[in-house]
Amino acid sequence: MEKIDTEFLILGAGLSGLFAANLLSRHKKDFIVLEKESFPGGLARTINYKGYKFDVGGHRLNFSSSQNLHFTKDILEGRLLRVKKCSKVFTSGKLVNYPPELIDCFKFFGKTGFKIFLELMRNKNNVHVDSLEEWVETNFGQTLYKLYFKDYTKKVWGIAGNMISKKLAQRRIGSTNLVKMLKNIFVQTGDSIENQQYFYYPEKGMGSIIDKLVENISGVDRVHFATSIKDIQSNNNGTTSLTFIKNEKLYKANFKVLISSIPLIDLLKALDCKQNGFERKVLYRSLILVNLLVDEVRLSDEHWRYIPDPDIIFSRMHEPKNWSKCMVPNGDKTSLCLEIFCDYKDKVWDSDKEILFKKVKSGLRQINPQNGFKITDFCIERIRYAYPFYYLGYEIFVDTIKNNLNMFNNLVLIGRTGTHSYFDIEECFDNVKVAMANLLF
Numbered sequence: 131m132e133k134i135d136t137e138f139l140i141l142g143a144g145l146s147g148l149f150a151a152n153l154l155s156r157h158k159k160d161f162i163v164l165e166k167e168s169f170p171g172g173l174a175r176t177i178n179y180k181g182y183k184f185d186v187g188g189h190r191l192n193f194s195s196s197q198n199l200h201f202t203k204d205i206l207e208g209r210l211l212r213v214k215k216c217s218k219v220f221t222s223g224k225l226v227n228y229p230p231e232l233i234d235c236f237k238f239f240g241k242t243g244f245k246i247f248l249e250l251m252r253n254k255n256n257v258h259v260d261s262l263e264e265w266v267e268t269n270f271g272q273t274l275y276k277l278y279f280k281d282y283t284k285k286v287w288g289i290a291g292n293m294i295s296k297k298l299a300q301r302r303i304g305s306t307n308l309v310k311m312l313k314n315i316f317v318q319t320g321d322s323i324e325n326q327q328y329f330y331y332p333e334k335g336m337g338s339i340i341d342k343l344v345e346n347i348s349g350v351d352r353v354h355f356a357t358s359i360k361d362i363q364s365n366n367n368g369t370t371s372l373t374f375i376k377n378e379k380l381y382k383a384n385f386k387v388l389i390s391s392i393p394l395i396d397l398l399k400a401l402d403c404k405q406n407g408f409e410r411k412v413l414y415r416s417l418i419l420v421n422l423l424v425d426e427v428r429l430s431d432e433h434w435r436y437i438p439d440p441d442i443i444f445s446r447m448h449e450p451k452n453w454s455k456c457m458v459p460n461g462d463k464t465s466l467c468l469e470i471f472c473d474y475k476d477k478v479w480d481s482d483k484e485i486l487f488k489k490v491k492s493g494l495r496q497i498n499p500q501n502g503f504k505i506t507d508f509c510i511e512r513i514r515y516a517y518p519f520y521y522l523g524y525e526i527f528v529d530t531i532k533n534n535l536n537m538f539n540n541l542v543l544i545g546r547t548g549t550h551s552y553f554d555i556e557e558c559f560d561n562v563k564v565a566m567a568n569l570l571f
């Protein structure tokens with residue numbers, strides 16, 4: 131068995147693990163990173179298929195802090211685009227803007243527009259809510275919930291909105307300021323239009339941030355890819371060492387601090403830390419991406435199209451070229467990314483790739499029957515741990531596990547997957563900065 135001694139051992143070379151490594155590198159600390167896959171980036175990687183680039187579902191960047199914006203601009207050497215948003219929902223056979231513009235509301239909703247307005251204005255003080263459905267209905271009203279959220283939520287999560295925690299709505303909808311955005315449509319609150327109308331996007335895809343984070347820590351062989359963690363050893367003072375396999379060879383890494391950005395359930399398994407069955411309650415929603423190469427110059431002007439219709443297999447689609455022209459190898463061609471939500475090892479997850487391709491083509495015909503286009507090739511990616519699942523009551527299990535893990539006083543959980551939190555990229559940056567500040571200063 132080969133031995134490695136290091137001060138910090140980071141698990142996972144996704145955005146959070148690599149960002150933590152960058153902060154350690156800046157402070158001239160000794161560290162190594164272990165990654166399960168043969169590539170870095172996790173959910174923030176960009177897949178390159180025959181010169182066509184696809185994110186793991188289109189990623190857009192919104193910054194609430196200028197420090198994060200400047201960091202991202204600097205690391206990308208200025209190659210960060212500011213893009214005007216265009217999203218649509220295909221609902222009741224119509225394609226409508228999302229969020230709706232005033233004119234669409236009255237064109238599409240007719241008299242219902244007035245009802246929506248009254249519901250939005252209703253006093254919400256002292257209303258107790260638990261579920262996503264209650265949260266959305268309280269903030270937006272029942273009519274908007276039915277029109278915009280009900281079917282889509284069920285399709286994305288596989289269960290109805292009254293079975294999902296309000297925390298998901300607070301994170302997904304609250305953090306995008308959609309409440310203010312929708313109010314703005316109806317009552318012109320004058321809220322900042324920056325986050326509502328624009329987003330940032332790396333010219334060469336989200337993975338170019340990952341490439342730069344890796345580049346910044348290279349030179350020394352610090353990231354070990356294609357590793358398989360065997361177990362983590364501990365004593366009364368915390369975790370002490372970890373054994374892993376790489377290229378069929380067994381390694382033992384001794385460390386002072388263990389930083390984990392890998393799924394909680396993988397970490398518990400490696401620690402052999404049973405949690406009275408609570409670990410089985412840490413759930414994830416999985417995702418299949420069907421990426422199409424298309425022999426057309428352009429298919430749409432949208433960044434996102436949402437498809438709540440339960441008869442269509444995919445729930446979201448986007449055309450990467452509309453985010454950056456660098457996402458296709460030449461200007462005469464385009465591509466599409468279709469997102470299918472499912473559970474790990476369910477019927478959809480286990481579907482053969484040709485069947486998925488056929489169902490995607492059929493869904494595309496339903497959305498746009500008269501507009502055939504030539505698909506020249508496709509590739510499929512299956513993402514097991516795409517979303518931490520915030521079902522109603524999940525907190526009791528996740529919080530208990532995290533509290534129990536506090537007994538390892540040199541174990542630090544970071545990032546979206548590591549903390550089982552619905553973080554976007556900026557929140558990962560912020561979370562890692564706080565965690566590392568506690569370790570470094």
Ligand SMILES: Cc1cc2nc3c(=O)[nH]c(=O)nc-3n(C[C@H](O)[C@H](O)[C@H](O)COP(=O)(O)OP(=O)(O)OC[C@H]3O[C@@H](n4cnc5c(N)ncnc54)[C@H](O)[C@@H]3O)c2cc1C
Pocket residue numbers: 141142143144145146147164165166167170171172173174186187188189190191192357359391392393396417515516517544545546547548553554555556558
């Ligand atoms: C479909 C989709 C769309 C998104 N859109 C946006 C967006 O528009 N804007 C935005 O800001 N954010 C978006 N996000 C969120 C963003 O991708 C994440 O917040 C961020 O990438 C999480 O990074 P992470 O490093 O915390 O987790 P991960 O990316 O999950 O990294 C974990 C890493 O650990 C590795 N790993 C797993 N198990 C092991 C193991 N046993 N041993 C070693 N390594 C292991 C994984 O391979 C991975 O590299 C989106 C996410 C998804 C899924």
